[in-house]
Amino acid sequence: MDENGNGRHGIPGWSWWGLASCTQFVWGMSSYRKGYAGDSRLMPFKAFAVASLFVSSAASASVAALQASGIHKVEDLLEMGTKVRTGLGIPPTAREERVDDL
Incomplete structure (x- = not known):
């Protein structure tokens, strides 16, 4: 490819x-x-x-x-999911908050 x-x-x-x-x-x-x-x-x-x-x-x-x-990698899928959640106005999950704190 x-x-x-x-x-x-x-x-x-x-x-x-x-x-x-x-x-x-x-x-x-x-x-x-x-x-x-x-x-x-x-x-x-x-x-x-x-x-x-x-x-x-x-x-x-x-x-x-x-x-x-x-979407070619898992990171691409997670990024898309985060964009969809923020676009819908849903607050980040507890796991996303922990990753951002690191």
Whole structure:
């Protein structure tokens, strides 16, 4: 990845995460719709595999959304949360006050 957040061939890094999310979701939906065929002893494995595709799709979409919004580190997320709280007029939490005192 370069300094602009672009990955291979100049494509933004978050778009790869979005592509992974869509692929996992489509694969999960096709596996779910296809149903189960085969040995019944393997049915729990297939159910776990399909559920894992949906969970990983949500995780990939979350990473894509965070990277697309410019949040790349935990510090960026904490800073954004502080800005939202002050914008809403909510006083700082006790933890934020202790960190400011140091």
